[in-house]
Amino acid sequence: MQNSGEHQVPQTSHRARPYMLTGGRTVPAVELGLESRVATTGNVAPEKLNLEHAKAWQLCQYPTAVVEIAGKLGRPVAVTKILLADLIKAGAATTLAANLIEPSSSYDLLERVLRELKKL
Template identity: 35%
Template sequence: MADHGWAGGGDPMGGPPYRSMDDAHRQGGPSHHVQPAPAEQSSLVRPYAVTGGRTAPRTQLAMEALVSSATSIHHDLSTRTPEYQAISALCRHVRSVAEISAMLRIPLGVTRILVADMAAEGLVQLHQPQLNAGKPDLNLLERVLSGLRRL
């Protein structure tokens, strides 16, 4: 069984690294697979190892939630994991959890856990979307329905 990791260029679903159709045709056709460079092969780490075996974030975190570096406090990230350092660097500009996942080629579930942990430690700020954004309140709808029934 092939051991495709997700770090260093592998597809988060365990397949070979992504290639565009142009790359595929230049390298001998669409069935040709690109092998990761030796440096990439040595950095393969299983997602559960990065999260300490956890499969759920500490807090609910929507994939469209926006994340930014906590700029009010300077944190020394040199002792932190490479994933923390990379997320912190990306979040100098506001990014969604999904963008962070895609840009770092880390599975979305792992990204949610890491970002939630970083938020709990004050390393990043979360800007969660409103749950009922643009939708009327349920209590209001029930009152309207009750009023209509009384007519």
Template identity: 35%
Template sequence: MEPTGGVWYDESAGPLVRPYAVTKGRTRPAAAKFDLISVVIATQPADGGPGLEPEHVKILQLCRQPLSVAEIAAHVNLPAGVVKVLLDDLLQRDAIAVRAPMTRARQSNKRVLKAVINGIRAL
């Protein structure tokens, strides 16, 4: 086989590195459970550190502002399941704070429902 010199793969070929290689094969967070819309914020500067992969650092940089798990996944271009594992790593280092989405028990709050309706109507 002779190398052509050009790019021999394209977008449709999928990622060259399989997604869970980033997590060293882990497919589930060890401790915390993250929802797609759990809101994450960094509590430590994104200056790396021992044991942090480039993906961890990228997440910390993104999370200077509060961001949902789904948004982080979209920005780092990794599947949500992979991002949840990485976030769990960061949470165990106390590098991020996480707020779980509003649960059903708290949905009975009429004020919140009205705020949502008014907010959407005001678009």
């Protein structure tokens, strides 16, 4: 039995501080936007990565947006960008062009959105 003066550590997993995951870095080595898609290259085995990088690598099996990876990791976007930039620099991942909408159709899309907003 514990006495009332002892501090009990919760049984949930400990979450590292963001600066611990990035080695104190605040700027990624590779420029990544929220919509940038990242995918693994197959050039680096995940066993050679540390735990946080391996988690990010696992989420990049298919081209995935940076913001989606951050959400699934439960980490701030800034931390996720640094982790992904590390993977890219190591050759474990690559970025793909974010082709969200075709430039020729962007005006048509905006017109449709405007019409739908006016209906509200």
